[in-house]
Amino acid sequence: MTMLVASRIVRLKTVLARTGLSRSTIYRKIAEGTFPAQLKISMNGSGWHESDIDCWIANPAGWRPPEALTERRRASHA
Template structure:
C-alpha cells in the first residue's frame, strides 16, 4: 500500500530546493513551482511529492491536474493576494 503524501512547510521547502522565500512565491506566480496548500487558517504547506518532482526536473515541472483544486488554481488571479 502506498504511503500518504506528507505536507512540508516553507522552511523545509527552502532547505530542500535552495531557493529563497521570494523566489519560491515568484515561481508559483509564474506557474513554474508547485503551489502551496492551505492547511489551516494561517498555515500553508506543500505536498512532498510535488517538491520531489520539482527537484528532480525543475525545467520540465508543470502542475498535475488531478483534482478540482488544480482547475481553481489555474483561474486568472487565483494565486494573487
C-alpha cells in the same frame, strides 16, 4: 496488495532548505506556474506535499502543474 503512502506536508522552511531557493523566488515561480502551489493547512498555515517538491527537484526546468489544476486556475480567473 498495493499500499498507498500519503505524502507528508512540509512547511516553507523545509522547502527553502530542500530547493535552495529564496522565499520570494518560490512565490514568484508559483505565480508563473513553474513551482508547486502551497496547500492551505490551517487558518494561518500552509505547506506543500513533499512528493510535489520531490518531483520539482527531480526536474526543475521541466516541471509543470497537473493539467487539471491548470484548468481550474484558468476558470477561477475568468
